[in-house]
Amino acid sequence: MSYTLPEFLAHALALEQEAAERYLELADMMEAHRNDPVSAVFRDMHRFSLMHHEEIRKRVGDIELPQLKSWQYRWSSPPEKGGEEAFDYMLETYNALRYARENELRGMEYYSSVAAEAGDPELARLAREFANEETEHVAALDDWIARTPRPSTTWEEDPDPLPPSG
Ligand code: ZN
Numbered sequence: 001m002s003y004t005l006p007e008f009l010a011h012a013l014a015l016e017q018e019a020a021e022r023y024l025e026l027a028d029m030m031e032a033h034r035n036d037p038v039s040a041v042f043r044d045m046h047r048f049s050l051m052h053h054e055e056i057r058k059r060v061g062d063i064e065l066p067q068l069k070s071w072q073y074r075w076s077s078p079p080e081k082g083g084e085e086a087f088d089y090m091l092e093t094y095n096a097l098r099y100a101r102e103n104e105l106r107g108m109e110y111y112s113s114v115a116a117e118a119g120d121p122e123l124a125r126l127a128r129e130f131a132n133e134e135t136e137h138v139a140a141l142d143d144w145i146a147r148t149p150r151p152s153t154t155w156e157e158d159p160d161p162l163p164p165s166g
Contacts, residue, residue, distance in 0.1 A: 003114045005123050010065040012056050012130060014073035015107050020049035022075050026096050038093050041144055045100070045137065052133065075103040092151040101141040108134035
């Protein structure tokens, strides 16, 4: 699969917009949960995403962008979770951090794959630059995850991913 600059820019804009919205939600959630340090982390990530979005918008200029399908940029929720249960689940700081990390990783992998396969040197350069930024975000979240106590249920290593009933 090869990518064009307009496709790439459309993806990058949508990914940053999505990240900004999700981080704002996560920050508010952590604040309501009185977890101020992690709320501050998510607010920083929200700000970085907005700044990055703005930079990309400038880079787009007059270039006409293709329409994307939402599955191409929406953050994926933890598997087997939905609605209110997903919300409760996310109140666990550890799970919220893992959720953000999974999605940052997806962004990083997308940018890396474009960088690896781009024929256009300018596209490859931009994609590499964006991949590096996402690598830093993943590393920052990893630091926090390492410092956060694991809850009794996580969706990754849990052999029975259903939330406890009742
Ligand atoms: Zn990021």
